[in-house]
Amino acid sequence: MPDSRTPSGDQPSDQTVPKVVVSRISLYLRELQRLQAAGQQTISSGTLGALLGFSDAQVRKDLGFFGQFGYPGVGYRCDELIHAMRDILGTNHRWPVVMVGVGNLGQALLGYRGFGRQNFSIEAAFDTDPSKVGTVIQGLTIRDVAELPEVVRRLGIRLGMIVVPADRAQEVADRLVAAGIDGIVNFAPVTLTLPPHVETVAVDLAIELEQLSFAVTNKFGKPAGEGPAGAQEPR
Amino acid sequence: MPDSRTPSGDQPSDQTVPKVVVSRISLYLRELQRLQAAGQQTISSGTLGALLGFSDAQVRKDLGFFGQFGYPGVGYRCDELIHAMRDILGTNHRWPVVMVGVGNLGQALLGYRGFGRQNFSIEAAFDTDPSKVGTVIQGLTIRDVAELPEVVRRLGIRLGMIVVPADRAQEVADRLVAAGIDGIVNFAPVTLTLPPHVETVAVDLAIELEQLSFAVTNKFGKPAGEGPAGAQEPR
Numbered sequence: 370m371p372d373s374r375t376p377s378g379d380q381p382s383d384q385t386v387p388k389v390v391v392s393r394i395s396l397y398l399r400e401l402q403r404l405q406a407a408g409q410q411t412i413s414s415g416t417l418g419a420l421l422g423f424s425d426a427q428v429r430k431d432l433g434f435f436g437q438f439g440y441p442g443v444g445y446r447c448d449e450l451i452h453a454m455r456d457i458l459g460t461n462h463r464w465p466v467v468m469v470g471v472g473n474l475g476q477a478l479l480g481y482r483g484f485g486r487q488n489f490s491i492e493a494a495f496d497t498d499p500s501k502v503g504t505v506i507q508g509l510t511i512r513d514v515a516e517l518p519e520v521v522r523r524l525g526i527r528l529g530m531i532v533v534p535a536d537r538a539q540e541v542a543d544r545l546v547a548a549g550i551d552g553i554v555n556f557a558p559v560t561l562t563l564p565p566h567v568e569t570v571a572v573d574l575a576i577e578l579e580q581l582s583f584a585v586t587n588k589f590g591k592p593a594g595e596g597p598a599g600a601q602e603p604r
Numbered sequence: 605m606p607d608s609r610t611p612s613g614d615q616p617s618d619q620t621v622p623k624v625v626v627s628r629i630s631l632y633l634r635e636l637q638r639l640q641a642a643g644q645q646t647i648s649s650g651t652l653g654a655l656l657g658f659s660d661a662q663v664r665k666d667l668g669f670f671g672q673f674g675y676p677g678v679g680y681r682c683d684e685l686i687h688a689m690r691d692i693l694g695t696n697h698r699w700p701v702v703m704v705g706v707g708n709l710g711q712a713l714l715g716y717r718g719f720g721r722q723n724f725s726i727e728a729a730f731d732t733d734p735s736k737v738g739t740v741i742q743g744l745t746i747r748d749v750a751e752l753p754e755v756v757r758r759l760g761i762r763l764g765m766i767v768v769p770a771d772r773a774q775e776v777a778d779r780l781v782a783a784g785i786d787g788i789v790n791f792a793p794v795t796l797t798l799p800p801h802v803e804t805v806a807v808d809l810a811i812e813l814e815q816l817s818f819a820v821t822n823k824f825g826k827p828a829g830e831g832p833a834g835a836q837e838p839r
Binding site: 388389391392394395398399400403420421457458459460464466472473474476477478480481483484486487489527528530551552553554558559560566568569570571572573574575576577578579580581582583584585586587588 | 623624626627629630633634635638655656692693694695699701707708709711712713715716718719721722724762763765786787788789793794795801803804805806807808809810811812813814815816817818819820821822823
């Protein structure tokens with residue numbers, strides 16, 4: 370849709386960069402942050418790739434989508450590359466985020482330190498359960514979901530997280546969209562229907578287990594103790 | 605590495621199938637399960653793709669890695685395709701899983717229904733905190749991590765989940781490997797060093813927010829209220 374806001378730098382639009390490249394940028398960033406915390410100042414594309422199981426060509430090709438980085442014979446300076454990657458991802462700025470749903474998972478997410486480390490800050494959390502509204506979790510007072518539009522507007526919030534059961538996720542998504550949210554991370558195991566201007570990323574906590582199941586199955590065969598052949602076999 | 609255990613069917617090994625294809629199989633499966641629950645019996649590649657934002661050609665190409673599915677003029681039967689995808693992923697069998705770490709996130713995962721729906725069952729949970737060991741959460745008695753090898757062996761468990769803080773994740777990974785685990789889902793925001801025969805999938809709960817940040821940043825520009833130009837601007 371036409372929009373007066375455009376990317377401010379010379380970054381390509383997200384339509385020209387494959388999603389898988391963007392997800393590898395997150396992985397490179399994590400690894401660089403880990404290396405920097407351990408005191409390392411520079412790194413080569415080969416070493417960075419090897420630490421993550423990619424070739425050096427892959428690393429250079431991925432970074433090539435976004436510009437020229439590094440120095441001949443030296444490699445990359447960790448601090449510069451971290452800054453560049455945060456620029457790419459849009460996380461050199463702190464993002465305020467709203468969360469809807471403070472069940473077990475929501476409460477865990479409120480205490481998850483990985484968000485703050487990547488510059489995301491959960492500024493408000495909502496629920497519909499009267500026994501939760503008004504309670505304080507991790508320093509945040511849980512609000513009634515009816516207050517969502519006012520809070521989103523007042524705090525200038527653009528990102529929301531849906532952490533409610535699957536059968537309530539679409540209704541919550543509609544509320545977030547109506548409140549003016551531009552992007553949604555959805556933890557509910559259901560596909561949302563959203564207007565085209567709203568970006569969404571789904572989190573399904575079972576998908577990683579499925580991917581692991583595929584990898585282990587295709588390497589080793591079926592689960593031990595399952596199926597006719599292995600039913601009584603010890604491992 | 606050479607291994608006497610080989611895939612039992614005509615499935616290609618995971619080395620021939622790009623990881624991104626396997627992750628889309630999980631997405632197709634979720635959507636098919638949702639459609640089936642809503643009473644739908646057949647679906648075309650075009651409709652399935654459209655629901656997820658992929659082309660029909662993409663859907664057919666992805667499925668083509670694993671065989672021939674569907675009927676001309678009819679499309680796919682949902683139940684057959686669900687069964688086929690579970691066969692691909694190795695989840696027509698139930699997988700027993702162990703979990704290490706029952707902090708906030710671990711407790712949330714113990715109550716997460718998405719695992720059971722995809723045929724994963726957390727059969728044992730471990731912690732080192734004496735105040736947690738022996739307590740019952742979601743029907744499971746939390747065990748001391750020292751019991752890990754015995755439990756893994758007795759229950760024939762091959763998959764483990766690490767849900768401990770980042771600075772303890774490698775130590776827990778080493779324990780899981782020593783206990784004979786073949787695959788690890790790692791929720792700690794740190795890269796693990798593992799022997800080559802052990803598969804691993806990392807979960808980083810901030811990565812989805814980063815991916816969303818990229819998408820929203822490249823569509824709309826910087827976060828509202830951040831940076832010199834927008835510092836005092838209302839949305």
